[in-house]
Amino acid sequence: MLIKEVCEKCKLTKKAIEYYESKNLIHPQMLENGYRDYSDADIYVLKEISVLRKCGICIADIAEIRNSSNKSAALAKCKYITELRMQRLNDIQKCMDSLIADYDVNREFDYLQTHDEDLYAIKEKFVFAFPGNYGLYVSMHFGRFLNGIIETEDQRKAYDAIVQYLDNVDLYLPAELSEFLEALFTESEKIDAAKIEEETSGRMQEMLTDTDGYLERNREEIEQYIEYKSSDEYRNSEAAKIQKSMLNFQKESGYQEVLIANMKILSPSYAEYLKKVEAANEIMLKKYPKAKNMYELN
Template identity: 85%
Template sequence: MLIKEVCEKCRLTKKAIEYYESKNLIHPQILENGYRNYSDSDISALKEISVLRKCGISIADIAEILISSNKPAALAKCKYITELRMQRLNDIQKCMDSLIANYDVNREFDYLQTHDADLYTVKEKLVFAFPGNYGLYVSMHFGRFLNGTIETEKQRKAYDAIVQYLDHVDVYLPSELSEFLELLFNASEKIDALKMEEEINGKMHKMLADTDCYLERNREEIERYIEFKSSDEYQNSDAGKIQRYMLDFQKESGYQEVLIANMKILSPAYAEYLKKVEAANDIMLKKFPKAKDMYELN
């Protein structure tokens, strides 16, 4: 079935269908003429996606539901998270109503200090703790794994250790590199930066789904990328300088021992993701030994 008929059957725009394909939610057959041939399973998936999206469920959660062997249970988990968010919004509105009725900041400050673990996601808490580019960078790097709230004492201790680490670690960038990061994250460039992060995450998802096939399918592109990252042009660029700085910083600052170790406790999803990345890295280094020099790996 071609896309025009699919649009009519599923009441979706062509752009929406193309977007869901880019997110690996559907897998139409690509014909010799380049057209997509959508199967009955693609149609069923698109109808399912349409219903779930209208329920306010995120693309990431929909991806999990589509492949789940127990879809009602997967959906119940999403409903629970939605209920938590609704409760957070209700509590925030109560706070605002209290301030409107009586602008007692000390009272609301004390209330929020004792309830913020329930009111805000870990991602939101980190952005509040570190306003500006620093918090934005941390949020962009880890944020997709931190959309839940702190639920256990072990997670709370891990979060406190992360905040302590981030607040006291000695991060120094030369002025020209600081200016480069400012340009990357200023208001006019922020959307592009977020798009770039989304594209990188999309490529990572495809690679982790089937590392061997992905690496072989993209062998020429990967070899060009490794060659560029190893070139004098890249090494002398602002991006190259930042990469070298971050590699040195991670080796010397306790990055792995403190930040990553506690991030895995805070987010089981991140811990699982890291296992997949490490396995994929092993496969990549066997296929592309030069990548070891690119990241100064031993």
């Protein structure tokens, strides 16, 4: 099929089609007369690109989606980024509405300082820095602690160190484990990242507020969970392989020494949260000494 017909079928300009070819997204056959012959597969890809572009997805991300073994999972990552940007736009619109009402610059200046754009960028970098969907989990874990402001030079240095770490960290997951993680996001209608974050945060808050009470109320379930996590069945499972891979990554990459240490400087609320978690863990291990085995996958 020649490019004129392709333009009509895909509702794209000739320049757009040539651009997508230059980005190696399509691969038409070159005929002897110098014309390009576009296949049905090329047509499909161009329609795919058109749909994704209208969703606001950039060419680099489209290429990532197309190369992914799980396109739904790759698209879920882009959707999460879009949600973060929508949150930022909502803050901007609120600011403009307030300025239209009475143009109080000092008030809006103070408001915007509490919604520092850098902090949203950290969330975005978490998602982009890690392959597959691990970045989504990391972002969901830290996101609620990143709504403060950078007030000190130490916080600025911590922010820069985190960005540097995320830009250079190399997380490797064996293919089968990466596919296992991505499968969790295959059916996007069943995955609500905000809901997962809210539910996880709620359960943690319940446990941290009344650790003894929480452990007692859930004693039977906790004992069953510890027993399973200590069993050979779990140790030989895909989930255990993922846990071991994550633990090895954290030990070898400077996760604790760089990322966590600087997160505690950047976010006082996160530092306070970690103190509560450590205190809760001490109570947990006193009541359930076997729980220590859950983190020892040698």
